[in-house]
Amino acid sequence: MAENDSTQEKTEEPTSKRIQKSRDDGQVARSQELSIAATVITVAGFMYLFGGAMIIKISEQFAAAFVFDPKHVFDVSGLTSRVGKGLMDALLVVAPLGAAAFVVSLLVSGVLGGYNFSWKAIAPKASKLNPLSGLKRLFGMKVVFDFFKTIGKFLLVGGLTYLLVDNYVGQLMFTSLMNFEGGLALGGSIIVFSFLVATLALVIIAMIDVPYQLQEYNKKLKMTKQEVKEEAKDTDGRPEVKQRIRQKQRELASMRMLEAIADADVVITNPEHFAVALAYDPTGDLPPKLVAKGSDFIAEKIRERAKEEGVPLFTSPTLARSLFFTTDLNGYIPEPLYEAVAQVIAFIFNINSFNRGGVNSEIPVPRVPLDMRFDKNGEPEES
Helix, strand or coil, X not given: CCCCHHHCCCCECCCHHHHHHXXXXXXXXXXXXXXXXXXXXXXXXXXXXXXXXXXXXXXXXXXXXXXXXXXXXXXXXXXXXXXXHHHHHHHHHHHHHHHHHHHHHHHHCCCCCCCCCCHHHHCCCHHHHCHHHHHHHHCCHHHHHHHHHHHHHHHHHHHHHHHHHHHHHHHHHHHHHCCHHHHHHHHHHHHHHHHHHHHCHHHHHHHHXXXXXXXXXXXXXXXXHHHHHHHHHHHHCCHHHHHHHHHHHHHHHHHHHHHHHHHCCEEEECCCCEEEEEECCCCCCCCCEEEEEEECHHHHHHHHHHHHHCCCEEECHXXXXXXXXXXXXXXXXXHHHHHHHHHHHHHHHHHHHHHHHCCCCCCCCCCCCHHHCECCCCCECCC
């Protein structure tokens, strides 16, 4: 290859084959920030809607855990079962929250690159152990972007949290004057609402991260002009291979065509440049069928095969060219040529009959319509 891919700029958009190969390798566009934002907001929203009831329920369970019969103090098995039951009850309370977070995280993970699983992605790679590759990752642009992204998250979330706490500090102080259940519910709702608003800052981070990840993924898959050419060759087939295939196909078609001459009734020749073989069933209703045709070298092969098979040759340059240029292989002759071909077929059949009786028949001159006449290049002859 004249050009080295490593010296070329990757300016071409990735092809569908390149994208599919990337997916097969387990590489798809992903935004961790989008998943985190969606999951955290889901948790905050769930807590805002049902957090008060959850906190009260857990507090009731916590309080009930300290109410027990004194005899259970010395019953280790009973104490263990109470602790286990308390933990299970607490897990059942928070289970809907965990389920909601899991479902949302699973759904959002496929928003950008879709859902994709590949064994290659989890297989060990020697390149991961290469110190040079590690240094590139350590000082690459991605590390710089992630650093500023972390700082941005801290400033946004921390700043909003501070403003919200400062705004609600008076109400939080008021909870100390309320009964236990009311104060707990109010304090919990304030904290959860503040958490919900603060986590909305993650949406801003995700809105920045999503286009960046898509751009980086596309940049990673971009190709050089040479890579595009090589892929096109592999996809469509290299010209030399396609040429050999076409040559082989022509050879096979010629062999099948020459074999069909054995069933022909006559071969009409130019006599040198063109040859067409016709087969006709006098007992049927169909017109004569062209079973073989060729020019120059193929025409010579047709004439030779006809002689081997004992198929009569009939010389008529005008009719041979007309049939060659107007009739497809294994097709029936066009209606304007019925009369001309009928003259030839009748002559051949008469020859076969008369030869058995020792009588000769006069050679006809087929009448080809003027608009069906062609020269050796396939151009209509001038009248």
